[in-house]
Amino acid sequence: MTRGPSDGGHQGADALHGGMDATTAPHRIPPEMPQYGEANHVFELMQNMLEQLLIHQPKDPIPFMIEHLQRDNDCVPKIVILGPPASGKTTIAMWLGKHLNTNLLSVGNLMAKEYSPLAADARRHYQKFQTLPNMLLVRLLQERLREEDCVRRGWILDGFPETREQALMVQTLGICPRHVIVLSAPDTVLIERNLGKRIDPQTGEIYHTTFDWPSSSEIQNRLIVPTGISEAETARKLLEYHRNIVRVLPSYPRILKVIPADQPCVDVFCQALTYVQTVHRSNAPFTPRVLLCGPVGSGKSLQAALLAQKYGLVNVCCGQLLKEAVADKSKYGEMIWPFLEKEIAVPDNIILKVLRQRLDQQDCIERGWVLHGFPRDLDQAHLMDSLGYKPNRVFFLNVPFDSVIERLTLRRTDPITGERYHLMYKPPPTMEIQARLLQNPKDSEEQIKLKMDLFYRNSAELEEFYGQAITLNGDQDPYTVFEYIESGIINPLPKKVP
Structure with a gap:
């Protein structure tokens, strides 16, 4: 909390009683009503349903609302993890995905999806140009999020969106995360860390020559040096990241947490897990x-x-x-x-x-x-x-x-x-x-x-x-x-x- 306990008294009181309209006081609301509303998360339920109605704008709202209630997925993880190269965002995303039993989505696994004409188009385009148009990438994401496992168990986006244009496009489609984590570390640390990165081609696990070397000699022998981790290449990527991230962050007010990545990976994970398990404050009327x-x-x-x-x-x-x-x-x-x-x-x-x-x-x-x-x-x-x-x-x-x-x-x-x-x-x-x-x-x-x-x-x-x-x-x-x-x-x- 940033305000001291003696200041902002009226602001604090207004925030807690925000659902009440002072112009129509006094309110004689039976105490059972707000008790029932808070115990059963009624206000949050209605707020989530209203958001979905406005995003999807179904022709017939009643069946849509019934289906929404039956899905009962208002509390599934919807997480975005951003950060510069070598900040450890993929590792943290993987650990969170395993811990929360949710789906980890990256540009790589979106393109690798089988039986998807859209993913096949994306692979062909990437092989030719080494990049994907924003529209194709966002459509690929939208297709994946509609699948049953993402609806039921939620998702974690690893390193996406990268630009403000991508952030606005996913918001326009109603793809709204509940928690956004940004990892941060000095560029010198990131360049040094990137040089020691190694990848297991069989599992996709990331290791490091200094911080996280596998104990198994079998794994050690099959590790490969990923492309694009030289000092010059990393510096170029960092410059591009810094240019973009300052325009991405304003898209996520009130749900954003910056975590220093220049600390043990376990500590970063614990802070990230604590944050994604918090419930954001609701706009429901609340009498403490x-x-x-x-x-x-x-x-x-x-x-x-x-x-x-x-x-x-x-x-x-x-x-x-x-x-x-x-x-x-x-x-x-x-x-x-x-x-x-x-x-x-x-x-x-x-x-x-x-x-x-x-x-x-x-x-x-x-x-x-x-x-x-x-x-x-x-x-x-x-x-x-x-x-x-x-x-x-x-x-x-x-x-x-x-x-x-x-x-x-x-x-x-x-x-x-x-x-x-x-x-x-x-x-x-x-x-x-x-x-x-x-x-x-x-x-x-x-x-x-x-x-x-x-x-x-x-x-x-x-x-x-x-x-x-x-x-x-x-x-x-x-x-x-x-x-x-x-x-x-x-x-x-x-x-x-x-």
Whole structure:
């Protein structure tokens, strides 16, 4: 994420609630509607179907839509991998193809296709001119993508499109990738890497004299030096690539990722695989209902405040709600006070009444909420769920015991000014102030250990109950933690694979 947590608050809120038209507020949309829409990916389904209708423009849309739904291929890989010569794009494309069980398409295997008059034309043309006209190449690609295995299992395009003209032609035909990866490395590295390239003529596998030499002597003996890998030839190809790529990239805004290729091939592959498995943010209306779980001192309150500030969510702290109910002398406050006074747990049924009263208010329904401090165990989670309060994003903040001890046992309060200090991170300015500082009994190491043991005793069951929860390392800079949480909220939930 590029924006800081304090800026762009209205933009962030508008983006999350983008499906709502502010001119017709207030909206009284039953909470079940967006819950159903997100759980079943209804908005994405309709968006994909509309895109296909506009691209193909069938004479009778109804049978076309039925066929589209029956294919159920909205989530198959559709990947383009680009990069200069010797950047490793073919290797990465092959590894991705095997891992994702999808089809690898290159100019070479498109031309080699059997029983295709179009491919036969392409071979004849290539033998004569050592190049293919754009129209012939694009028609060859279109023919291949219509075949059942590409429809069912998706595809990866290796090194295509090479020019802006090709990119525009494939877009005009409705061939739209979901992820575009561009490998990048300094030209000097690429020239040196290209000189060591060798090819197995039987399998098409690419090896390298320095980085990836086969262990089998049989394979070693049959490797050949590919044509066009001299320093002069590689430099010429690099120049042509740089001239073209700057005009290709603008064709793929928002779905493009540049990965440095000057690193171990396995690292490049891992980054590429992570990217192609992400789901791009949808335009569907979305009201966040965020649950933050974590032990005492894990930073839940700070993260909730940052989310509320940036996205306009209602910050719902369960402990604070109980204190406010007592301060307001409400009917629930009178029931809560004896428990707080004796420092014993407030019964679940009373907590749920106070929580329900807050979450049912119109600001929570319209803007969404971020809840922390409840539920603390599986029984409370079941109770909350039975009443219809279902978070659509759940985060567990894990922090080691030693870090929590450091965060909490060194907290102090000035009894005169009420100012709060931390002996390590925010020490008092004078010895006089330090001498009068007091520690809250709740911040003793013994009390903290009891609370942490209780949380981690229940957390495994809670994580299992919230099956799509995201677990984060809370023991790092709070703004780094916030960026992880933020990306987990604005990106769609992954679609469950049956």
